[in-house]
Amino acid sequence: MTGAEVVLDGVTRHYGETAVVRDVSLTVRAGEFLTLLGPSGSGKTTTLMIVAGFVEPSAGDVRIGGRSVAGLPPHRRNLGVVFQSYALFPHMSVSDNVAFPLRMRRVGGAEARRRVQAALEMVQLGELGARRIQQLSGGQQQRVALARALVFEPPVLLMDEPLGALDRKLREQMQLEIKRLQQLLGLTAIYVTHDQEEALILSDRIAIMHDGLIHQVGAPAEVYERPATAFVADFVGESNVLRGVVETASPEGVTVCLTPAGPRVHGPAGPVAPGQPVRLMIRPEALTLRDGAGEAASNALPGVVEEALYLGQAIRYTVRAGDLVLTVREPHRTADPTFAPQARVTVSWPRHATILVTP
């Protein structure tokens, strides 16, 4: 079984006056794991349901494996779908649930039994075929839903927040499992979540959605390190967002005068011109704290520690530097010295850690 390419071409969906999905164009490559990431109401689930065939697009086209699926009802699309609530059939046993798609495809007898058993073993439930659904834990139900969506070897697997109902430990375990199965089977996977950490762990590429629009599509490192919009910067990971006006711009880099504080900040070259207002984003872990005033690095601001939160492997500081409030995340080992509130420090970061984002 190999994956099929999924193409969304200018897909739009209106409900009355409101556009829930706006002109979404996206190519999910065969065998790729793509995550639609966004807050609730961003249109990510509607986009997934359009691919599954449960929602008709108001405009645009969806192509799976090169063929348009416009007007094709869900049961003829041959896609595996895993729902947030698992949507198992409570009146059937585990095996009957998994056998259901085979039954719909007129696969029966020994062949069906063999494939159901193989699918259950794939999700490590080989022993539980005879159980009733109510006798399973949440994690086991999730595995049954996965086995049921995979047993008929669909080329594409769609998942709508499948781990939303599980606790943290189980969720992390299932993330690895899903990733392993997807790679093992070479499936194309489209995964919907609002959990950015989950998206970063699972995905080959992430499409970040907000208000029905795709803001950025890229590999996890790309969207994290080079967010295209202020929304992406803010939604994926923590960030410090500063406003300023470009003072100089050259191929070596830019200098931005922060408003309203006035200090100058240096960043890598970007498509900006002097006099242009911009936003800068700096990740909390890119900032470092030094004792006292120190000598000027490429970017250095004097400040005072306002708050220090112990997070185990790191310490999260809130530092006031003039009118700016910055979040700093410093890795922490047991013997490291820490800064107490009221300590005078210098916040510094390398030039390349400054990221220009469009508002």
Add this chain to the structure above:
Amino acid sequence: MGVDSMSGRRVGRLALSAFTGLVCVFLVAPSLVVIPMSFSSAELLAFPPPGYSLRWYANFFERAEWMLAGRNSFVIAGLTTVLATGLGTMTALGLVRGRVPFRNLVTALFLTPMIVPAIVTAVAVYGLYATLRLTGTIPGMVLAHTVLAFPFVVVNASAVLQGMDWRVEQAARSLGASPLRAFWLVTLPLIRPGIAAGAVFAFITSFDELVVALFISGIEAVTLPVQMWSGIRFEINPTVAAVSTMLIVMSGLVFAVVGVLRGRAGARPVR
């Protein structure tokens, strides 16, 4: 103080139990009185009965008009149940899942036969049936009773449909089931307890119904309640009590079955 309030509470609880018991007796005793009366050996309805016999049960099974009424009642209630359950389930599906404009108004309209006084329905049906020549026919009785029984199915089926997770049906669709197969294999089994309860109510509604039947049953389509009505007016013998006893036993059995069905449905909740 503590002991006082405890014994005070015990007295209160005893008083409540006694009162509850009295209310139960008040509600049930008039119905239960017919049971000893039905085994009476006397010619007239009397309590307590002067002696015991099964003659009035025998009378019921030997007299053609009683047997005909009994058969009619079962046939009419059976057909009514089938018709009302089918129509009511489809209506509930449409009301709960469809895009219905003025949904609340439409629902209220469907439920009116439950609210309108039986005598009003009876007069209306009587007038209509006179022109349609349906008076005194089994199909006429079935149609009229279907109108009365239908809201009970709608109410019961709607309740289970509202509690259902539609993603389960969507899952069936995504796995390759056509809309009809998804409904048949997944949705229907999950809403079956509600439909069964609606069907039982439909059956009882028809089986118990007197007012409309008095108007339109004529001579051919006489049902048990109608026959009992004329029985009590023209021959005041304990046959009526015998029939009543059998009806009480039957109703009890039916509701016991519903209870078992509900219990079983409760044992495996629909997620």
